[in-house]
Amino acid sequence: MLDIVVLFFLFGLLAGLLRSELKLPPALYDTLSLFLLLAIGLKGGVGLSQQPLLPLLPQLGLVILLGIGQTLIGFALLRVKLNRIDAAATAAHYGSVSVATFAVGVNWLTVRGVSFESQLSIFLAVMEIPAILVGIVLARGISRDTRWRVLAHEAFLGKGVTLLIGGMMIGYLAGPEGVAPLKPLFVDLFKGALALFLLEMGLIVARQSRDLRHHGLFLLGFALLMPLASAWLGLATGSLMGLSLGGLTLLATLAASASYIAVPAAMRIALPQANPGLSLSAVLGVTFPFNIMLGIPLYYQWAHFFAES
Secondary structure (H helix, E strand, C coil): CCCHHHHHHHHHHHHHHCCCCCCCCHHHHHHHHHHHHHHHHHHHHHHHCCCCCCCHHHHHHHHHHHHHHHHHHHHHHHCCCCCHHHHHHHHHHHHCCCHHHHHHHHHHHHHCCCCCCCCHHHHHHHCCCHHHHHHHHHHHCCCCCCCHHHHHHHHHHCHHHHHHHHHHHHHHHHHHHHHHHHHHHHCCCHHHHHHHHHHHHHHHHHHHHHHHHHHHHHHHHHHHHHHHHHHHHHHHHHHHHCCCHHHHHHHHHHHHCCCCCHHHHHHHHHCCCCCHHHHHHHHHHHHHHHHHHHHHHHHHHHHHHHHHC
């Protein structure tokens, strides 16, 4: 049976496809995004406060390499049909990560009582950035015209990364006892906020799915096969780290996800010539719904093989 939050997504998707007048206020969508990012960051920070940080450095190096590798693979595949700039911009989306997909993965594991490592929230923040920089270099090379200062500000201090890192710092400094008074807000209401967020995502996906028809079967195939290949890369990377079953599942979910917030904003600054319709229709029209409805349970099954080996 599908998780109830996924049913909210399907409701929004159906309403959008039927051209219903249903819509959420933009301010509510922004507020829900802020809430989910802070809640995930706080939970990760509390977990990190209970373990040493130095052993995490090799793991951070591995997830950075994972994001770079995914971007390069995506670029090589997309260059078969797309021009250099569009291939690089779209590959950057698939080398980065989706907070919403991660949140659904966290909820999926929590409902089933499957534990996972707290540093996965750090991986979420770290994996936002390398793909952006690699995508720009693939498209343009190192150029005097690249506005590196503006790009760095967008990549390192964008809303998503700032909220995640800020939440983790607060959770780390406050610890379990300090965060306990906020539990009714950031823990008990997490699933309800996620349900509303996915309702709006369903409406957005319905709009993007119409654009997907204009981009052909090649982009559709890439949007389905790339997350599967990336999930295997994530599982192999997690196995090298010695992650638990839940940690393997979440890292595979992160690797299989694709960004639709941070990367589009950065690409708009660095590669204004790129066609955002290509990447967003693939990410939101295919990859995101595939991951939250079929991908996460599949990655959990695959993770058993790596956890037992």
